Every structure is written in structure tokens, then in C-alpha cells.
Amino acid sequence: MKETVAIEKIEDIEIRLLLEALYSRYHYDFRNYAMASIKRRLKQGRDQLGFASFSALQESLLHDAAMLPRILGYLTVQVSEMFRDPTYFRAIREKVVPHLRTYPSLKVWVAGCSGGEELYSLVILFREEGLEERTLFYATDINQDALRSAEAGVFAIDRVPLFTENHRNSGGKSSLSDYYHAAYGKVSFDKTLRRNVVFSDHSLVTDAVFAEMQLISCRNVLIYFDRSFQDRALGLFKDSLSRSGFLGLGAKESLRFSQHAGAFKDFIREEKIYQRRGA
Structure with missing residues (x-):
């Protein structure tokens, strides 16, 4: 012993x-x-x-x-799926998108984009809601291999049934198969989904704000940080969001104990979607 x-x-x-x-x-x-x-x-x-x-x-x-x-x-954790937690994406579609429609142009940040599953989910959602053309998406990660995978947009075909079910449960307005073609045991997502995407190496731990966003989605990343790093990242999100902008976190993550909690209000509590306070 x-x-x-x-x-x-x-x-x-x-x-x-x-x-x-x-x-x-x-x-x-x-x-x-x-x-x-x-x-x-x-x-x-x-x-x-x-x-x-x-x-x-x-x-x-x-x-x-x-x-x-x-x-x-x-x-770095590279485990995700498209439209993971479909109720989160349904909430984005039904509750957040109506607010985003009021902006002439939009910036969306997928922080810790991993292999790109969350990025493509949001781009497809924005295309279905008619917002893609006015949106610039930033997909960031500290892992260069993950960024290359995300930019390639290629996934194993055996993952597609789950992606498809999640998309349908999220309120998808089309067939997911409209966005990819399959060959040799893999699916490749349409290159047009990447035309408004900037892929970039960015660390939530050491790097600074780089743009003003209307939506930041960073799910299941903060759970791997200790409290000081969580506060650092949440402060970065606070400073990156426009007034009344939205922040989405993972199911096991929260602003509750953060020193930056006062800068946000619950927007959809059960889905961990917060809104930056206007003042």
C-alpha cells in the first residue's frame, strides 16, 4: 500500500x-x-x-x-458528434435565432472545435434558418491535427446514423444527406459549408480576444479546466461577446461559481445557454 x-x-x-x-x-x-x-x-x-x-x-x-x-x-479531447444534445440545437434554432435575425451581420465562435462536428452542426442550422450568408464562423482549437480534420470535413460513415437522428431531433428542416456525399466508408461534407469559416489555432488559456461575437458555443471544454482556467476562459467569452450576445456551455458546465457570472443572465437554463447583459 x-x-x-x-x-x-x-x-x-x-x-x-x-x-x-x-x-x-x-x-x-x-x-x-x-x-x-x-x-x-x-x-x-x-x-x-x-x-x-x-x-x-x-x-x-x-x-x-x-x-x-x-x-x-x-x-486534447476529440470526442464529439454532430448535433450532440439535440435539445441544445433546437433551443438555438427556436429561441436564439430569432434574436440573431435582428443583426445585419453575425460572428459565431466555436471554441474547442475538435474535429468539426459542432461547427458543421451550427453552419447547417444557420443555412436552414437563412442566416449562413451573413455569418462568419470562427472554429478554433489548440490541436492542429484537430483543426485539419475539421477543415477536411470527413467522417466515418458508421457515425452518420447518429448524426442524422440528432439532426432530425434538433428540428432539422432538411435531410442531413443533402450536405454530404459518401464514398469508401466515409462521408465528406459539402465544401460550401466551409466558405464562411475561419479555422484558427487559439488557446483559451493563453490567447486574447480576437473579434466581437454574437454567439459563442464552447461545450464540454471547461470541464477539463480547474477553477482559475475556467474563470480565465469565461472572462474571455465575456469580453468577446457583443452586448446581449449568447454563450452556450456543456451540460455539466455552469457560470454559477464564476467571478464573471454577474455579466450574464440565464437565457435557457436547462440547455446552459446564457445571454450577455446589455450594460
Whole structure:
């Protein structure tokens, strides 16, 4: 028992040093992410990449830049689906879109866009609601591989039945098959869905505001941050939103304990959609 505890303590030290090295060498800051989640993902990376210890993994990371994207692949969560939580997208469609129609032009930020599932969901929704042409979408992530996947817009065909069901349950006004073509076990989404999209590397932890948005959707990202990073990201969203702009968070995320909570009001509480206060 004592030996197990000692090993755990050593591993915690190694992980903290590895994260410090990652920040000092490459300027990716995971030092205040939730430790349990980081440790679980790094253990998976250590074992699958064939390293005996986190220290050995750190040494490789410091001396071999090719190791960076592989480590980021473990540290950043790339699990999503199109129209995930359909009631969220139905709420956007039925409650938020009527407000957005009053703007002559719109900016929408999908923060932590992963492989692009949420981005394409919103672009399709905006096309169906007649807002796509006046909207500029920003899709950001810290993982360059994820951004490349998002920009490619290619997904395994076995994921499509779930995407289709979610789209229908979200209030979709067309068939999802109108937006992609299938071949060789994959589906490729129409290039026109990307014509108003800017893909960019952006960190919620270290980077600044870059535009004024009317809608920010950042779901299931903050749960991996500790409280200080959550507040940092929420402050960034607050400063990025126009007055009366909208913020969508994940089902397990909340503004409740944030120092920025006063800048928002509940818009649709059950879907974690908030509105920036006007003053």
C-alpha cells in the first residue's frame, strides 16, 4: 500500500514537470487543467507510445518536436458528434435565432472545435434558418491535427446514423444527406459549408480576444479546466461577446461559481445557454 502511494506521488511530480516542460518549450499550458483527467490521458499516451515513465516521455518531448502533436492528441479531447444534445440545437434554432435575425451581420465562435462536428452542426442550422450568408464562423482549437480534420470535413460513415437522428431531433428542416456525399466508408461534407469559416489555432488559456461575437458555443471544454482556467476562459467569452450576445456551455458546465457570472443572465437554463447583459 505504502509503495503504491509512493509511486503515485512520484508520478504526480513527473506529470507536473512534464506539463511545465510542455509550457516552457512549446507554450501550451495545461498546468491548471483538472489533474485527474490529465493524468488519465497521459497514462494512456505513455503506455501506447511505449515509454517506461512520464520522465522518459518528457525527455522525448523536449528533444523531439515531432512528439508534440502526438502528446497533444492525448491531452486534447476529440470526442464529439454532430448535433450532440439535440435539445441544445433546437433551443438555438427556436429561441436564439430569432434574436440573431435582428443583426445585419453575425460572428459565431466555436471554441474547442475538435474535429468539426459542432461547427458543421451550427453552419447547417444557420443555412436552414437563412442566416449562413451573413455569418462568419470562427472554429478554433489548440490541436492542429484537430483543426485539419475539421477543415477536411470527413467522417466515418458508421457515425452518420447518429448524426442524422440528432439532426432530425434538433428540428432539422432538411435531410442531413443533402450536405454530404459518401464514398469508401466515409462521408465528406459539402465544401460550401466551409466558405464562411475561419479555422484558427487559439488557446483559451493563453490567447486574447480576437473579434466581437454574437454567439459563442464552447461545450464540454471547461470541464477539463480547474477553477482559475475556467474563470480565465469565461472572462474571455465575456469580453468577446457583443452586448446581449449568447454563450452556450456543456451540460455539466455552469457560470454559477464564476467571478464573471454577474455579466450574464440565464437565457435557457436547462440547455446552459446564457445571454450577455446589455450594460
